[in-house]
Amino acid sequence: MSLTTVVRELRRKQKVKFNPPGRPTAVWTGKDVLDGKEIPALTIIFQTSGCRWNNCTMCGYVYDSAQTAPSHDDLMKQFEYAMSRCRDDEIIVKIFTSGSFLDDSEIPLQTRSEMLTRLDADGRVKKVIAETRPEYVTPDKLSECTTVFGKPFEVAMGLETSSDMIRKDCINKGFTFSDFVRASDTGKDKGVSTKAYLMMKPPFLSEGTAISDMVSSISDAAPYAGTISMNLCNVQRGTLVDEMFERRDYRPPWLWSAIEVLEKGKASNPDTVILSDPVGAGSKRGPHNCGKCDNDVAEAIRIFSVTQDTSVFSNLYCECKELWEKIVELEGLTYGAHLVK
Ligand code: SF4
Numbered sequence: 001m002s003l004t005t006v007v008r009e010l011r012r013k014q015k016v017k018f019n020p021p022g023r024p025t026a027v028w029t030g031k032d033v034l035d036g037k038e039i040p041a042l043t044i045i046f047q048t049s050g051c052r053w054n055n056c057t058m059c060g061y062v063y064d065s066a067q068t069a070p071s072h073d074d075l076m077k078q079f080e081y082a083m084s085r086c087r088d089d090e091i092i093v094k095i096f097t098s099g100s101f102l103d104d105s106e107i108p109l110q111t112r113s114e115m116l117t118r119l120d121a122d123g124r125v126k127k128v129i130a131e132t133r134p135e136y137v138t139p140d141k142l143s144e145c146t147t148v149f150g151k152p153f154e155v156a157m158g159l160e161t162s163s164d165m166i167r168k169d170c171i172n173k174g175f176t177f178s179d180f181v182r183a184s185d186t187g188k189d190k191g192v193s194t195k196a197y198l199m200m201k202p203p204f205l206s207e208g209t210a211i212s213d214m215v216s217s218i219s220d221a222a223p224y225a226g227t228i229s230m231n232l233c234n235v236q237r238g239t240l241v242d243e244m245f246e247r248r249d250y251r252p253p254w255l256w257s258a259i260e261v262l263e264k265g266k267a268s269n270p271d272t273v274i275l276s277d278p279v280g281a282g283s284k285r286g287p288h289n290c291g292k293c294d295n296d297v298a299e300a301i302r303i304f305s306v307t308q309d310t311s312v313f314s315n316l317y318c319e320c321k322e323l324w325e326k327i328v329e330l331e332g333l334t335y336g337a338h339l340v341k
């Protein structure tokens with residue numbers, strides 16, 4: 001049975017929540033980095049018809065999608081609602097759709113152009129980052145965007161790993177590293193920068209393999225992405241990862257593992273901005289250590305993401321670190337079974 005069949009079967013059993021079509025799935029303000037300085041960031045998750053691929057093993061975003069495709073007016077209402085939440089004088093706007101902003105079936109050209117035109121005219125907006133799969137990053141699509149939006153524009157792609165084998169057999173992502181490279185090169189030609197999202201510890205990997213996969217992925221992606229953001233896999237409802245977690249076949253990554261990756265990744269690629277927001281840190285379904293040190297370690301990861309200074313990690317210690325070291329050493333010998341919850 002293929003991973004696509006398994007994921008589709010799980011999707012079929014889930015209920016999709018109803019959200020009013022004129023409201024985005026989520027909007028919040030946080031922090032990001034622009035030209036080496038911290039800046040407020042407005043993150044908008046638009047409620048669209050959802051990702052056309054919709055086959056990834058760890059992704060539960062489909063359950064946030066609209067049951068029927070929102071109209072242009074609905075999407076513009078979502079946009080206005082989100083922008084009205086912004087209270088800052090200078091912001092980066094980060095656009096997600098739980099899919100691809102550049103896919104016309106999610107955001108039609110007219111809607112995308114109107115949003116970008118308004119963002120261009122809004123003096124508070126310093127940069128826009130929009131998430132998309134690489135197949136929608138074409139010269140025409142980027143020209144449509146840059147014609148109406150003259151400020152820094154970045155496409156963010158969920159590369160997840162530079163290993164085609166892990167991306168295919170653990171994530172079922174449906175594109176290759178060379179697809180990502182082509183999209184990044186297309187961006188370069190059009191003056192559009194690239195951000196790569198990586199995924200630490202998708203299913204079927206031991207803790208040690210997950211670490212080495214991320215360390216090599218950062219170095220492989222760095223020539224094509226000025227910013228690399230490493231997501232630490234968390235267990236989203238209705239996914240294959242959730243199914244495996246419930247059967248005790250999956251444990252999210254240790255926060256110590258994330259630190260090892262960030263230290264090594266930054267040492268090898270000092271000019272690349274490397275970020276990680278440890279969403280759900282400390283919970284059983286999110287990246288976690290022993291429970292006692294999780295808050296401190298997660299906070300250090302957040303500080304590193306803003307400062308890019310790995311010295312923030314140097315004074316962290318907890319007795320669980322020795323256990324983690326043993327797990328990294330031994331888990332590769334257990335044929336996929338994890339040693340500690
Ligand atoms: S991870 Fe991205 S590409 Fe994969 S199903 Fe989710 S939204 Fe689609």
Ligand SMILES: [Zn+2]
Binds near residue numbers: 320
């Ligand atoms: Zn601990």
